[in-house]
Amino acid sequence: MNSFSVKQLFTFEKTPLNLLMAFITIGLLAAFAAGAVAYLIHGHHAYNVTRQHPWGLLISMYVFFVVSSTGLCIISSIGHVFGIPEFQQIGKRAIAGAIITISSGFAVIGLEIGHPMTMVIYNVLTPGLTSAIWWMGTLYGLYLAFICMEFFFLAIKENHKLSKFFGIGGLLVGLAAHSNLGAVFGFLISRPSANGVFYPVYFILSAMITGCYLVFLMYGFRYKMNFPEKVTVMLTKLSKILGMLLAVLIFFEIWKILTALYGDMPERAATILHTIKHPNFWFGEVILGMLIPFTIILLSNAKAIKATIYASITGMIGIFFMRYDLVHDTLIYPMTMLKRSEYQLPPTFLEYFPSPAEFAVGFGGIGLCLFLYYIADKVFNLDESHSH
Amino acid sequence: MARYGMALNYKNCINCRACETACKEENGVLLGRDNYRIWVGVKEAEGEFPNISIMSQVYHPSQCQHCDNAPCQQVCPTNATYYDENHVVRVNPTKCILCTYCINACPYDARYVDNRTVTVDKCNFCSDTRLANGETTTACQATCPTKVRVFGDLDDPKSEISQLLATKEYRRVKEHLGTEPKLFYIL
Ligand code: SF4
Ligand code: SF4
Ligand code: SF4
Numbered sequence: 001m002n003s004f005s006v007k008q009l010f011t012f013e014k015t016p017l018n019l020l021m022a023f024i025t026i027g028l029l030a031a032f033a034a035g036a037v038a039y040l041i042h043g044h045h046a047y048n049v050t051r052q053h054p055w056g057l058l059i060s061m062y063v064f065f066v067v068s069s070t071g072l073c074i075i076s077s078i079g080h081v082f083g084i085p086e087f088q089q090i091g092k093r094a095i096a097g098a099i100i101t102i103s104s105g106f107a108v109i110g111l112e113i114g115h116p117m118t119m120v121i122y123n124v125l126t127p128g129l130t131s132a133i134w135w136m137g138t139l140y141g142l143y144l145a146f147i148c149m150e151f152f153f154l155a156i157k158e159n160h161k162l163s164k165f166f167g168i169g170g171l172l173v174g175l176a177a178h179s180n181l182g183a184v185f186g187f188l189i190s191r192p193s194a195n196g197v198f199y200p201v202y203f204i205l206s207a208m209i210t211g212c213y214l215v216f217l218m219y220g221f222r223y224k225m226n227f228p229e230k231v232t233v234m235l236t237k238l239s240k241i242l243g244m245l246l247a248v249l250i251f252f253e254i255w256k257i258l259t260a261l262y263g264d265m266p267e268r269a270a271t272i273l274h275t276i277k278h279p280n281f282w283f284g285e286v287i288l289g290m291l292i293p294f295t296i297i298l299l300s301n302a303k304a305i306k307a308t309i310y311a312s313i314t315g316m317i318g319i320f321f322m323r324y325d326l327v328h329d330t331l332i333y334p335m336t337m338l339k340r341s342e343y344q345l346p347p348t349f350l351e352y353f354p355s356p357a358e359f360a361v362g363f364g365g366i367g368l369c370l371f372l373y374y375i376a377d378k379v380f381n382l383d384e385s386h387s388h
Numbered sequence: 389m390a391r392y393g394m395a396l397n398y399k400n401c402i403n404c405r406a407c408e409t410a411c412k413e414e415n416g417v418l419l420g421r422d423n424y425r426i427w428v429g430v431k432e433a434e435g436e437f438p439n440i441s442i443m444s445q446v447y448h449p450s451q452c453q454h455c456d457n458a459p460c461q462q463v464c465p466t467n468a469t470y471y472d473e474n475h476v477v478r479v480n481p482t483k484c485i486l487c488t489y490c491i492n493a494c495p496y497d498a499r500y501v502d503n504r505t506v507t508v509d510k511c512n513f514c515s516d517t518r519l520a521n522g523e524t525t526t527a528c529q530a531t532c533p534t535k536v537r538v539f540g541d542l543d544d545p546k547s548e549i550s551q552l553l554a555t556k557e558y559r560r561v562k563e564h565l566g567t568e569p570k571l572f573y574i575l
Contacts (some may be wrong), residue, residue: 051422115506120486131463133487189493335494337432
């Protein structure tokens, strides 16, 4: 832990990049606060969710944050649990990031779930053991406890044995929690386009990809693109891992789409066809999220670290679209296709666009992350310590 | 106890919507776009004039199917959704956390958010209004001018609904999902 005072906490080098980050952070925090107030006053009426489209941007953002957290936890475990030496240095920074992103996720979901306190009580008193949400929530609670302990023994009271113990625990519980989050969608028999094994597996894969992107971004910012030799070696290896993961993801996606379209199964084929034609998918998910980073890694033989860091920005935007589409595309096909009143047209694919309050809370969560990361970076030494 | 279900002679439906109104009145369902426990789906006639298929025009009264194997119940994290002693699928507002997972999981669009309790609500076969007062019919059934609806105990072989289902051909909605819905559409 570093010694610090409140004054030190809020002094930083006034470079243009730092100032820009400070403005973005403050703006997003203000948005979060404003969105939270709107929600507290108007409840779900502040959001554009409806009976037919009951989940929206906030569920997407929750998934976005917990995917980030699980991803950072998995990537950090390469060094710290599996003992690959070059990756040991990621440990503290990545686990701090994992704690921060999941906490932001919980803050966002707290403003989406109607009765969080009731949840705390009845999750324990009358647990719904057949509910993927119950498992996901419970396991994520446990996961947070594990990674906090892991961080404690990594950064505050250094103890390699205990940090490894909690690291393994956090990794296993995190994997279980995260695949359960995939199952929240995969278990929906009412939604043929989501139902099946794809999401639980895809969630773990895309978490690992998200973890790589975030490590690139954190290191790019930490070293202002001037990397010491040791970091360059690690990032080059990470870039190779990322390239391979992206190749697997592209392969998965192709087969998911082909199986969904093949045979023109009712509901499923039409839904997938509709969604892949949307720019959210082909531009957001495919070009930004997969192809730009993949091409850079492939063409530079994983050596273009700086370019990969910029590509991690488009990558994270792509990851956002993957999370957004996950929710929207699952719900897009109406559950009843008959019209209910004379002045209505027969239902077609549902429309949804987030309300200002949803944007404020959802993207405000990113402000929480940036702010907490800034504090963590000041308070703790997130670089590798020598006694490690 | 009983196992309640409903048979619908839906071909007799004249789309008068008296049932929708009776339900709102009986159960105090609020006004508003998303607030309805029951509805009548309309499928318009197919074909171009003069070859319009009259038979293809259908009025399809619908509501919660009270599935025997209800996805909404399986996904509920706090068991707020439960089967009561009459196999009616109910929501306990004290336990509902408004995660709206059940709304996503229901294949029939039967659920919505009640703005007073701020929890999920849906048809409960008038369980805490009419049935609780000892009545044996639901509001939608009692009001229907063409006697589309027959509500009753599926476990009692002598009940009107059991007799009807024993003698008539029927179909259920999205049966392939394995939800075991308890609304029976008499053909
Ligand atoms: S129709 Fe929907 S709400 Fe009713 S029991 Fe079946 S799944 Fe649940
Ligand atoms: S919204 Fe309420 S009834 Fe529905 S799944 Fe969540 S807790 Fe259960
Ligand atoms: S009251 Fe009867 S006839 Fe009228 S809409 Fe309802 S089910 Fe149809």
